[in-house]
Amino acid sequence: MKKTFTINISGTIFHIEEDAYEVLQKYLINLKNHFGGDEEGKEILSDIEARIAEIFSAKSDNDKNVITLDWVNEVIQTMGTPEDFAEEEGEDDSIVSETKRKRRLYRDPEHRVLGGVCGGMGAYFNMDPVILRIIFAILFFATTGAALLAYIILWIAVPKASSTTQRLEMRGQEATVKNIEKSIKEEVKEVKESYQKFKESDTYSKGRKSVEGAGDVVYNIFKVILKVFVVIFGVVLIISGFFGLLGLISSMVIGHSFVSSWPLIWSPEVYVPDILNYFVEPGTVTFGLVLVGVLIGLPLLALLFFGTKLVFRYKSNNAAIVLSMIGVWFVSLIVLLSLSATQVKHFKDRSSITTSQVIDCDSCETLYLNIAENKYEDYTKLDADIEGFDVYVVDGEEVFVGEPELDVVRSSSDEFVVTVKSVSRGSSRDEAKENSQRVIYHFNSNDSTIVFDPYFFLAKDDKWRNQEVFITVKVPEGKTIYLGEGMQEIIYDIENTSNTWDKDMIGKYWEMMPEGLTLKEAK
Structure with missing residues (x-):
């Protein structure tokens, strides 16, 4: 059994014997060398391969048939070789190319007005398509439109001559290498001549001038x-x-x-x-x-x-x-x-200092926390985005004030205690501690009432070193505090058993219970 290969010819898969493959390969290479690699030569080779695939498909009854050497030789003899028609160069081309075969009816897309039916019939009957179009026009009026129906039926039923082989069959010519080459060259020549006539026509000249003029107008507008x-x-x-x-x-x-x-x-x-x-x-x-x-x-x-x-x-x-x-x-x-x-x-190190004050109110069960009046409220506040600080213009001068934060925690003793922690930065820990000591903050206590300043200040000529003030009110277990109006300005995240927000704690009594600060129900 001979060795076989699987090949693709013009999009169709074939099985071919080894000796047949070698002969076919040499034949195709010979054709490629003859026609060259330009666009016209590629089109000729493509049509030749399509014709070869068509011949092999006609010989194959099913996919199991294998192309033999005899088939290849028969195709070469039918199609011809470059050497064959090179010897015929001196002979009359019309004689060489007039190898006749049975005509087939196709629609001619190259000489069409509508569907190419008359063009295809003209090639089939060897008539001028114009005569057939006149006949169809006469029949259209004579048959009250029945000819148009016949034309449409032919348009649907008759296939279009889309390949060079089909265009040759339409004229009754054998699809040989010589005829395929001649057909394609005639088509290219016809296209070139038509384009040249169009370029030399007045329509082309006027159209070109119109386009150039329109382009100049658009260019000038832009x-x-x-x-x-x-x-x-x-x-x-x-x-x-x-x-x-x-x-x-x-x-x-x-x-x-x-x-x-x-x-x-x-x-x-x-x-x-x-x-x-x-x-x-x-x-x-x-x-x-x-x-x-x-x-x-x-x-x-x-x-x-x-x-x-x-x-x-x-x-x-x-x-x-x-x-x-x-x-x-x-x-x-x-x-x-x-x-x-x-x-x-100057912001390298951080340090703090804490001061504590016991509230002198032994018999107090409730400590009232209030905030002092904001004496800068009526002055202009500058839109300076400095975290924890505000800038007010007082008598033409900027006043730099900080915002303290107050928290409430459980006291470890039986007394109310207020601690003030001042924090600052400096180039060293000693400098940071000195800066913390110079932070100015005040609160006043009177019996069971404490009034906190809404701001803290820097000492004269001190620089901003991210100073902060943290106030802690320590409440003994079993005792109560009351957060007065305005305290929301300085309280910060006070923990309580009901997870009440800071602003919602204002105006209410809160008792320090074992589980934490608890809202005291009104009696």
Whole structure:
């Protein structure tokens, strides 16, 4: 038994004997070398392979039939070889290509008006398709439309000549290599001639001029729109840059920007220089402000520069200006980071100090906790986002005040006790402890009532070092506290047996029980 292979010819799978495969492979390679690798040659080879697949399929009764050497030789003899028709170069082409075979009816898609029925019938009967179209038109009126029904039936029933082999069969020609090559070359030549006639026609010339004219109009419109957009964008940059610089300067000088509410304006709200004195050491504020001004001002100045360039289109050495601004900006950033690093060291260590006071009220069963009046409530509060601190403007000066936190816990003795824990940071533990000792906080006790200040203060000339104040009211078991109105300002996450929120604990009595602080029911 001979060795067989499975091959794919034009999308169809075949089984072929080894010796037949070798001969077929050489034949196809010979054809490929002859026709070359251009688009026209590829199309010829594709049609030849389709014809070979068609012949093999016709010979195969089922999928088990194997292509033999005799089949391959028969196909080669039918299709012809490049050597065969190369010898016929000197003969008349019409004689060579007129190998006749039985015609088959197809629809001709290349010479169609509607479905190609008349074109296919013209090729089948060797007639001019125009004559057949005239006949169909006459029959349409003579038969009151019955001819149209016949045309539609033929359109549906007759297959379309989609391949070169089918187009040759439509004309009664054998699908040999020579005829396939000639058919495709004639089709390519016809397409080129039609395109050339179209290019030379008045329609093409007028159409091209119309398209070019329309393109010029569209280009000019877009060009004008782009120029207008660039000018508008430049004006926006100029306004933003100018008023941004104005807002920055006013923030630096008077402490706030007076153009912050204007539209299209980006103006930084920098509360300087007074507030900065609470954070950094003396002598560094002015230098730091200059660096901040450069870091914020240069981008705003760049907006102003590019905006005027877009609007007024003046010439300048853009590269030199841009590189200079970038260089100055980066130098300022490095210096500011170095300066900031020297200030960060003041937050290195943390320390605290705690003071305790026993409430002198031996016979008190209930301790009333109230908050003192907020004397800064009527003053302007600056929108300075500093955690745990508020800034008020009092008589033209900024006052820096902190917000304490109050908690209630069980007392280990039979007395009410209030502890105040002041926490601060510093460059060392000793410095942090000294800062904690200078934190100022007051509360007043009178018999069974304690009034807590809503704020704590820093000592004069002290800097902000993340100071905090924690107040703890220690309640003996069996005794009660009352949280007065306003205490929600300073109480923080007081634990109780009912998990009541801080603000809902206000205005109620709470008794310290063994299980914890418990709401006391009114009698």
